[in-house]
Structure formats: C-alpha cells, structure tokens
Amino acid sequence: MHDLASAAANFINLDPITIIYLFLVGFVGGLVSGFIGSGGAFVLTPGMMSLGVPGLVAVASNMCHKFPKALVGAIKRAKYGQVDVKLGIVLGISAEAGVLYGAHIQESIKKAFGDAGSNLYVSISFVVVLGVVGIFVLRDAWKTYKAGNMHAEEKMTKLAKWVQSVNIPGTMVYFKSLDARISILFTIPLGFATGILAATIAVGGFVGVPSMIYVLGAPSLMASATELVIAFVMGLGGSFKYALNGMVDIRLAMIILGGSLFGIQLGAMGTTYVKPFMIKVVMGLIMVIVLFSRALMVPVYLSQLNLITPLTEQTTKILKSTSFAIMIFALALGAFIVLRAMWQGRRAEQRELKETLAHSKA
Amino acid sequence: MTTTEQKTRKKPVAPLILTGIVSAGLYFALLSNQDFLNNTFGKGGLFAFLPIITAFVFSYFHGTFTGHFWTMLGVEASKKKMEVK
Numbered sequence: 057m058h059d060l061a062s063a064a065a066n067f068i069n070l071d072p073i074t075i076i077y078l079f080l081v082g083f084v085g086g087l088v089s090g091f092i093g094s095g096g097a098f099v100l101t102p103g104m105m106s107l108g109v110p111g112l113v114a115v116a117s118n119m120c121h122k123f124p125k126a127l128v129g130a131i132k133r134a135k136y137g138q139v140d141v142k143l144g145i146v147l148g149i150s151a152e153a154g155v156l157y158g159a160h161i162q163e164s165i166k167k168a169f170g171d172a173g174s175n176l177y178v179s180i181s182f183v184v185v186l187g188v189v190g191i192f193v194l195r196d197a198w199k200t201y202k203a204g205n206m207h208a209e210e211k212m213t214k215l216a217k218w219v220q221s222v223n224i225p226g227t228m229v230y231f232k233s234l235d236a237r238i239s240i241l242f243t244i245p246l247g248f249a250t251g252i253l254a255a256t257i258a259v260g261g262f263v264g265v266p267s268m269i270y271v272l273g274a275p276s277l278m279a280s281a282t283e284l285v286i287a288f289v290m291g292l293g294g295s296f297k298y299a300l301n302g303m304v305d306i307r308l309a310m311i312i313l314g315g316s317l318f319g320i321q322l323g324a325m326g327t328t329y330v331k332p333f334m335i336k337v338v339m340g341l342i343m344v345i346v347l348f349s350r351a352l353m354v355p356v357y358l359s360q361l362n363l364i365t366p367l368t369e370q371t372t373k374i375l376k377s378t379s380f381a382i383m384i385f386a387l388a389l390g391a392f393i394v395l396r397a398m399w400q401g402r403r404a405e406q407r408e409l410k411e412t413l414a415h416s417k418a
Numbered sequence: 419m420t421t422t423e424q425k426t427r428k429k430p431v432a433p434l435i436l437t438g439i440v441s442a443g444l445y446f447a448l449l450s451n452q453d454f455l456n457n458t459f460g461k462g463g464l465f466a467f468l469p470i471i472t473a474f475v476f477s478y479f480h481g482t483f484t485g486h487f488w489t490m491l492g493v494e495a496s497k498k499k500m501e502v503k
Binding site: 067070075120121123124125127128131132135136292295296299300301302303304305306307309310313314317318321322324325328329401402405409 | 444445448449452455456459460461462463465466467468469470472473474476477480481484485487488493494495496497
C-alpha cells in the first residue's frame with residue numbers, strides 16, 4: 057500500500073496563474089479532442105510536470121479529466137449521428153487491456169533503466185509511431201486535396217475491404233459505422249495497440265483513429281467520434297487504477313476539465329462544418345509536429361544514459377524548452393485550423409441561407 | 419426547420435443560469451477545501467471511488483453549462499445535419 061503522507065505531499069499548491077494556465081491548456085486540448093477524438097494529453101502531462109507535479113500524478117490527473125471530457129464529447133457527437141457506440145466499447149475493452157500491459161512495460165523499463173530509460177522509450181515510441189502513422193495520414197489528406205475530391209465520399213482502403221470480406225464464424229459482429237460485419241479478431245489487436253500507445257505516450261487516438269479509418273473502413277468523422285468512446289472506457293479504468301493508489305489530484309483534473317469542456321463542445325460542433333478530410337489534416341499535422349518535438353529529446357535521454365557523449369547543461373535546457381514549445385505550437389495550430397474551418401463553414405452556411413431567402417422573396 | 423422557427427427558438431437562459439450556479443458552486447467548493455480533498459482523495463483504496471464520482475458530477479453540470487453557454491453565444495452545429503454515411 058502506498059504511503060498516505062507522501063501521496064498528499066505529491067499534490068502541489070495552486071495559485072491563480074497556475075489555475076488559469078491549466079484552464080487554458082485544457083480548453084485548447086478539449087477543442088482538438090472534440091474534433092479529432094484525442095490530443096491534448098501530450099501537452100497537458102508535461103505541462104503539469106513543468107509545474108512541479110510528479111510524473112505519475114500528472115498522468116493520473118490527466119486521465120481523470122480525460123474520461124469525463126470524452127463522455128461529454130461523445131454525447132455531443134452522438135447527437136450528430138457520428139458515434140458508433142458498439143465499436144467504441146468493443147475497441148475500448150481491448151484498449152483497457154492494452155493500457156494495463158503498456159503500463160507494465162513502462163514499469164519494467166523504469167526498473168531496469170531508470171527515469172532516463174523510460175523517457176527514452178516514450179520518445180522513441182512517439183517518433184516511430186507518429187513517423188509512420190502521421191506521415192501516412194497527412195499523405196492521404198494531401199492526395200485527397202490535390203485530387204480535388206474533398207467533397208467526394210471517402211474511399212475505403214484495400215486493407216479495409218479485405219478485413220470486411222473475411223468471415224470467421226463465431227467472431228463476426230455488425231458495426232453501423234462500417235455498415236458491415238467484421239471479426240472481433242481484427243478489433244482486439246487494434247484496441248490493444250491503442251491502449252499500449254495510450255499508456256506510453258498518453259494519446260491512444262493517434263493509433264485508434266487511423267486504424268478505424270484505414271484498417272476497418274470507418275469514415276473519418278465516425279472514427280474520430282468513436283475514439284471518444286474508447287477514450288472514455290480507457291480513461292475510466294485507468295483513472296480508477298491510479299486512484300486506488302491515491303495518485304489523482306482531483307483539483308488539477310477538474311480545473312483542466314473546466315477548460316476542456318468549453319473546448320470539446322466547440323470542437324464537436326466544428327466537425328459538422330468541415331469536410332471529413334479535415335480530420336486527417338489536423339490529426340496528421342499535429343502528429344508530425346509532435347514527432348519533431350519528441351525527436352529533439354532523444355539525444356537528451358541518450359546522454360543521460362551515457363550512450364552518447366554527454367550534452368552540456370545549456371544544450372539540454374535549450375532542447376527541452378524547444379521541444380515543449382514545439383508541442384504547444386502543435387496543439388495551438390490544431391486549434392487554429394479547427395476554429396478557422398468552423399468560422400468559414402458558418403459563414404458559408406449563413407451566406408447560403410441569405411441567398412435562399414432572397415431567392416424565395418424574389 | 420424554417421428560418422422563422424430558428425429565429426424564435428428560445429435561448430436556454432434558465433438552464434444556463436441554473437447549471438452555471440451549480441458549476442460555480444462545485445468549483446468554489448473544490449478550491450476552498452483543497453487540504454481536505456488532497457488528504458481524502460489521496461488515501462487510495464476504497465476512496466478511489468471519490469475522484470470518479472466527482473468527475474461524473476462535474477462533467478454533468480459543467481458539461482451542460484458549457485453546451486448552453488455556446489448556444490447562448492449563437493455558436494451551434496451546422497443546420498445541415500451532417501450525414502456521415
């Protein structure tokens with residue numbers, strides 16, 4: 057059992073500036089999450105740690121704000137017919153198992169190689185996963201844009217067509233987002249990978265959403281909305297696990313939630329104004345920018361492990377600050393694109409409405 | 419839905435005020451009892467249910483409030499209900 061006195065000592069003092077900072081980062085994180093189904097955590101967790109919050113408390117508190125936020129976002133997007141609850145729960149359950157396994161890997165690495173080893177593992181996972189998936193998503197969005205068929209219905213990949221054609225008796229389940237029956241033997245590893253990634257880099261959606269689109273054949277809007285259900289299931293289980301050890305700082309979690317609930321409502325509404333390929337644009341851009349941010353930290357951890365010539369304190373400081381600034385930029389850019397797309401969509405709709413009115417009067 | 423109906427649709431003033439007051443009350447309670455919350459919620463074990471329940475309560479009231487807040491400001495989803503598939 058944990059030490060009660062030390063658990064309470066893990067919780068920092070909050071001043072008004074800290075509260076405003078957490079609220080604002082929560083708002084921007086919520087805005088992006090409402091739109092692409094995930095995001096925000098990669099800035100929130102290091103952001104809390106920069107305030108002096110211990111790593112585990114930051115992860116736990118982030119998770120405890122994530123599941124209620126995802127719940128509100130999922131309910132909102134369900135009103136627009138974008139959520140496949142069944143797919144979300146099926147993937148969410150296997151993601152939960154992935155979270156537990158991912159946390160176990162993290163603990164083993166930390167025991168064997170210490171904090172620097174664990175950080176290096178997280179950064180390399182970021183770089184590899186975001187490098188492969190992020191570039192793929194962004195390339196796909198770019199191809200759609202160049203072909204000028206942003207309005208056309210999204211095409212299913214060959215892989216998704218094959219997945220939907222496989223029939224394994226006793227494992228087939230119908231999912232409305234796919235309008236097809238697929239074997240849960242395909243969803244289990246995808247959910248599991250989402251969970252491992254969530255436990256490693258805190259944003260499982262960077263695997264969850266692309267896998268629903270490219271492997272299962274779900275439309276982008278439905279995939280990003282269904283990710284909120286997965287985030288809810290994963291976040292609820294994860295929060296409870298951390299809360300059992302008294303690691304959740306409820307004040308931090310609720311302040312971030314305060315901002316993020318304003319953001320998630322906006323982000324969710326934003327999805328009704330944009331073309332589906334915008335989900336891929338925002339997600340791909342954030343992934344690729346965050347990749348650079350984490351890549352900058354790799355030499356720092358390699359140096360701490362004495363695997364390369366040790367870096368000077370000054371260089372380490374510069375790399376750390378630049379990495380954090382790039383992450384904030386990634387989130388801010390995502391939020392800007394969402395707001396801009398929403399603004400343009402609203403203006404176009406209002407213009408259309410005026411024209412229709414003028415036409416009917418005439 | 420016609421334009422006239424849209425224009426005359428009532429703004430959710432009462433629910434906004436009600437959920438706003440409850441939400442503000444919850445945050446006031448949260449920030450004015452920090453020591454008590456840190457000690458109680460940090461105990462772990464069966465006390466693990468407390469942060470979970472708190473999160474649900476906050477999400478209900480504050481989530482409803484934020485929804486009404488944007489509606490009051492005139493920020494709403496597209497009228498052309500997005501057909502996903």
